[in-house]
Amino acid sequence: MSTTQRSxxxxxxxxxxxxxxxxxxxxxxxxxxxxxxxxxxAALEFVGKATWEALSGHPIxxxxxxxxxxxxxxxxxxxxxxxFVAPATAxxxxxxxxxxxxxxxxxxxxxxTCPIVLAPAMHTExxxxxxxxxxxxxxxxxxxxxxxxxxxxxxxxxxxxxxxPEPQALFDAAVATLQGNPADLAxxxxxxxxxxxxxxxxxVRFLGNRSSGRQGFAVAAAAARRGxxxxxxxxxxxxxxxxxVKRVDVVSAQELHDEVMQYSVGADFVVMVAAVAxxxxxxxxxxxxxxxxxxxxxxxxxxxxVLSALVEHRTGGQVIIGFAxxxxxxxxxxxxFGKQKLAAKGCDVLVVNDVGPDGAFESATNEVYILDVPxxxxxxxxxxxxxxxxxxx
Numbered sequence: 001m002s003t004t005q006r007s008x009x010x011x012x013x014x015x016x017x018x019x020x021x022x023x024x025x026x027x028x029x030x031x032x033x034x035x036x037x038x039x040x041x042a043a044l045e046f047v048g049k050a051t052w053e054a055l056s057g058h059p060i061x062x063x064x065x066x067x068x069x070x071x072x073x074x075x076x077x078x079x080x081x082x083x084f085v086a087p088a089t090a091x092x093x094x095x096x097x098x099x100x101x102x103x104x105x106x107x108x109x110x111x112x113t114c115p116i117v118l119a120p121a122m123h124t125e126x127x128x129x130x131x132x133x134x135x136x137x138x139x140x141x142x143x144x145x146x147x148x149x150x151x152x153x154x155x156x157x158x159x160x161x162x163x164x165p166e167p168q169a170l171f172d173a174a175v176a177t178l179q180g181n182p183a184d185l186a187x188x189x190x191x192x193x194x195x196x197x198x199x200x201x202x203x204v205r206f207l208g209n210r211s212s213g214r215q216g217f218a219v220a221a222a223a224a225r226r227g228x229x230x231x232x233x234x235x236x237x238x239x240x241x242x243x244x245v246k247r248v249d250v251v252s253a254q255e256l257h258d259e260v261m262q263y264s265v266g267a268d269f270v271v272m273v274a275a276v277a278x279x280x281x282x283x284x285x286x287x288x289x290x291x292x293x294x295x296x297x298x299x300x301x302x303x304x305x306v307l308s309a310l311v312e313h314r315t316g317g318q319v320i321i322g323f324a325x326x327x328x329x330x331x332x333x334x335x336x337f338g339k340q341k342l343a344a345k346g347c348d349v350l351v352v353n354d355v356g357p358d359g360a361f362e363s364a365t366n367e368v369y370i371l372d373v374p375x376x377x378x379x380x381x382x383x384x385x386x387x388x389x390x391x392x393x
Contacts, residue, residue, distance in 0.1 A: 014042020077112035087121030124160030186227030213237030216273035
């Protein structure tokens with residue numbers, strides 16, 4: 001999208017995660033956005049005014065008295081195309097939910113007529129507290145986009161839900177909001193698998209594939225932006241978790257099968273993007289197979305067909321979407337192979353993924369057959385997929 005002269009107010013409230021927002025600000029400015037940072041007094045205890053001014057190129061104020069002749073408490077929010085607050089602490093969301101206006105940032109939230117996105121970050125107990133959840137529900141009912149926090153390492157040795165998503169995921173959510181993503185998946189539960197499974201032969205070797213997980217992560221991120229509650233089953237993926245997405249990491253085909261089957265119960269959509277190994281060794285060894293001797297042949301057996309298992313055990317009006325990595329040959333095209341697989345698997349939609357010579361693995365682009373979508377950025381393919389199926393459940 002063109003970001004020329006797009007104006008963003010980047011609100012920062014007082015949490016330790018404020019340090020990560022400096023990188024988010026960098027992503028905004030490098031993306032061509034004009035950014036005005038509005039920190040709370042508490043936020044400046046974590047990251048100082050000089051940092052925000054140097055990265056944004058604008059002076060910083062946190063109260064309504066600075067440059068009062070410009071009426072900043074009205075003008076800052078009124079002139080913005082987007083207000084994005086990260087981290088949004090429990091205190092900030094409580095004040096916003098109750099319409100308080102005791103600093104510049106809460107004044108901006110009351111006067112802004114553009115989309116508002118809050119990215120919460122706090123300890124798990126604070127996030128799960130009934131008061132915080134009631135405030136989140138209130139804000140969402142008023143049209144404010146409140147992202148779900150990530151699960152992971154918090155302050156100190158604590159770990160749990162409440163971690164601020166990574167800067168790139170926050171930036172992607174901001175851009176998607178400016179693009180006007182529909183909320184056609186609001187209230188829906190979505191399960192997405194991504195990456196490539198690994199079937200270990202010995203402690204250092206495995207059977208696997210080149211899948212990076214990018215397409216599955218893009219599908220999950222797009223679903224979350226469109227309002228869904230998303231669980232992402234990730235097989236050996238090093239990408240940051242998309243904002244608002246619950247992540248479960250797995251290694252093998254059997255682990256992926258078990259987690260997908262568990263989380264798919266009651267889900268409205270299940271999207272199998274992961275490249276699941278077709279075979280695994282019949283036996284593995286706990287010690288490395290030495291190069292100094294001729295190894296015995298490795299006997300293989302079929303892994304569980306996760307997509308077929310999903311179709312067999314589907315519940316209600318659940319929509320099941322499969323991805324098939326295919327190459328054509330001298331006699332049969334990629335599309336024809338895909339049609340054969342759709343008939344065999346019995347899923348509702350099959351996205352046929354062309355992994356030929358210019359392949360999709362480890363690439364930022366992809367070429368798929370779903371309503372004749374041509375090779376495109378994987379994020380655009382994710383949106384096209386949800387445009388196609390969102391109304392089916």
